[in-house]
Amino acid sequence: MIIDLHLNEKTVIIIGAGNEALKRIKLLESEGCKIIVIGEKPNSEITKLSQKKKITLKKTKITSMLFLKKYKPFLVIASTTDSSLNQKIVQTAKKMKILSYASDSPDSSDISYLSLIDIKKTIKVGISTSGSSPIMAKKIKSKTEKCLQKNISDQDIELIKIQKFARTESKKHILTQTERKKFLYELMNDKRVKELLKDGKYKAIQTTIKKMVKDWK
Known part of the structure; x- marks a missing residue:
């Protein structure tokens, strides 16, 4: 594990x-x-x-x-x-x-x-051989790192930060973990948030999230 x-x-x-x-x-x-x-x-x-x-x-x-x-x-x-x-x-x-x-x-x-891949200080990917071969773990890391860097976008990184903010806000108003999970999934597909993210309007995204959390039923 x-x-x-x-x-x-x-x-x-x-x-x-x-x-x-x-x-x-x-x-x-x-x-x-x-x-x-x-x-x-x-x-x-x-x-x-x-x-x-x-x-x-x-x-x-x-x-x-x-x-x-x-x-x-x-x-x-x-x-x-x-x-x-x-x-x-x-x-x-x-x-x-x-x-x-x-x-x-x-x-x-x-x-x-682990042989760690750090992507923009936000995502960590660990490669392990459970101690069997640290050398091979490093070799596999070098093969994997370029692919991950290429496929994980700046928008993905921003979405992680938005989700972190939303999780904190949801705990203030949404009582159950099941409902909070539903809220976070809905947020990922929210058109308003996607448009604001395209325009780089992060303060507006936070304001929108606060309102969505309070209105959640």
């Missing part, structure tokens, strides 16, 4: 401060989470990220699992070159009901990393 984790304002700990850790940091940077990196000898790029206050860096060697109790992370990523340490971190995290991932052992991890 593929699940999109919402990491906003949550704490993520990365153990290790080399190139593998840097890859994980880059994937997390846009997620709005607090990133704590623990490693004895951080590479220069990780040090720079710390200096820019993008991460919290702890220059220390892991000698026990007490850091899990101290920081209580939502997710811990073990990316050291010591496989036995990575496994110890994963196993301890599981006992504490903390999500865990070992870079060198996806099979023992709670999550798998």
